Amino acid sequence: MIKLLKYLKPYTGLVIAVVVLMFIQAMTELYLPAIMSDIIDIGVASGDTNFIFKMGGIMLIIAGVGTICAIVGCYLSSKVGMSFSRDLRHKVFTKVENFSLNEFDQKGTSSLITRTTNDITQVQNVLITILKMLLRAPLMVIGGIIMAVAQDIKLSLAIIIVLVVFLTFIVFIAKKSVKLYDTMQKKLDKLNLVLRERLTGIRVIRAFNTMKFEKTRFNKANLDLTDTAIKVNKLMAILLPLLIFIMNLTIIIVFWIGAIRINEGALLVGDLMAFIQYTMGIMYALTSIIMMFALIPRASASAKRVKEVIDMQPNIMDPEQPIRLINKKGQVEFKDVSFIYQGAEKPALRHISFSAKPGEVTAIIGGTGSGKSTLVNLIPRFYDVVSGSVLIDGIDVRQMRQEDIRESIGLVPQKAVLFSGTVAENIVFGYKKATKEEMMHAAEIAQASEFISSMKKGYNAIISQGGTNISGGQKQRLSIARALIRKPSIYIFDDSFSALDFRTDAKLRQALQKEILDSTVIIVAQRVTSVMGADRIIVLDNGEMAGIGTHKELLSSCEVYREIVSSQLSEEGIA
Ligand code: ADP
Ligand code: MG
16 A cells, blocks of 8 residues: 555645645644633623624634635545546556557456456545545644543543543444455455356356256355345444444543533533534544554555556566668568466477468468467467467567567457457558558458448448457458558467358458468468468477478478368368
């Protein structure tokens, strides 16, 4: 929590203003009972109306000043709190944007979202509370005690006993509520998790008819949270009436003892009134201090989670003196590359060496989990190799700026991701400056123009969040168009034809061939028919290269390839 406070620095002036304003407000609050006691003891006692009006006027002015200070102070403290959290959110967001896929694997996307939203809000709320009470509450307690003692020492001693009882009671409740709030937070997290999983997986849940099971799972988490919330609120419900009860009890005690003191002639009526106000002030201040301390553990847990993100060092960074490619040809070369995912048991890739030349098609084939996606993800430097090197035009990708590398790559990921917006926006995403003709051309090649024109609004049709309103194959074709429009020197198609029917697949590859003449093309595929025509086929098996060559060469030399071919051709033969 403390460490995050350095982001308050730009607002130092405002923070000081808030503290000073709240301080002045507290001073007025401390001073008012003293004037009141004078009005009673001097003005009312002697029947001096002028004095009463004069002092009353002063009281009004002081109270007015106090009120204005309180209003401005509250406004400024909210402003500081909000600006602070805005800066922090910005900080976390830019940090996360620079993360490599490794960090996303580590923290999880949804956790990064809660850290940017909910956790920062928690910190912000406590910050605002603290700002408002920083000087004010201690001043009210200490000042209140001094002023009370000044009225009557004996009465003050009696009150101390009441205060001690009061304090133990508050601390007890605060401790208990902190614990309950803690469990409540955990249960809320749990509920979020269940809900998120259920909502994203709704299709699967429906398909497998597990709605009942999921419902009980949700209900359980929901009831669990409700139980704890009710407990907390019960505690809070008792708290307020009890506080008021104790305060009123205190007033009775003060009046009781005060009346005796007045009879003895040791105390004036006005002083007694002032005394009561001070006692109330002290009690309020104490309550708020303790409540603040009760809030802090929650906020500091949140602060810790936020700090974790800010402190994380992305392990893929641009070199200090990057080499810039002047004439991009797009030759890709793997030199004895091995790779292992963080925390994985065995390497996903072992000793991969090959080179993919411009103007040629290099295909990668292999079973699921053989490391195909991992291999192509190393080219844009989504991950860093563990040994060996990945070169583009003879330069190690670790020596280039990530932006430069990715600029020359048109990647069609295995899982087509579209953004909410229109069809046109999604295609042009690949190259913002594209003209309308270029966009339509890209769609044409990707075999997307047909289904786009069949949509009611054509290129202006709306794609919903995550592209759920179009089919898998349509999504793939749009994401292919998005890559084509960039006219990059390296094309990477990661299993991008899998959701297409054979006819569209063939038509698309034919159209592509004319389009990507002198680019380097890397195609990952499961189907033999998709790779047969390639200049070079790499056969991956369990992260290792089982063979490399043309279709013909591999048929005679590579056992794994033969197996793949025979299994698929017979399947198609049956079909
Ligand atoms: P393919 O694309 O050939 O189906 P992948 O390259 O996706 O295979 O995966 C290769 C291996 O690496 C698999 O065993 C998979 O479990 C593992 N793997 C893939 N992605 C990750 C990841 N982000 N973290 C850890 N292991 C992963
Ligand atoms: Mg894959």
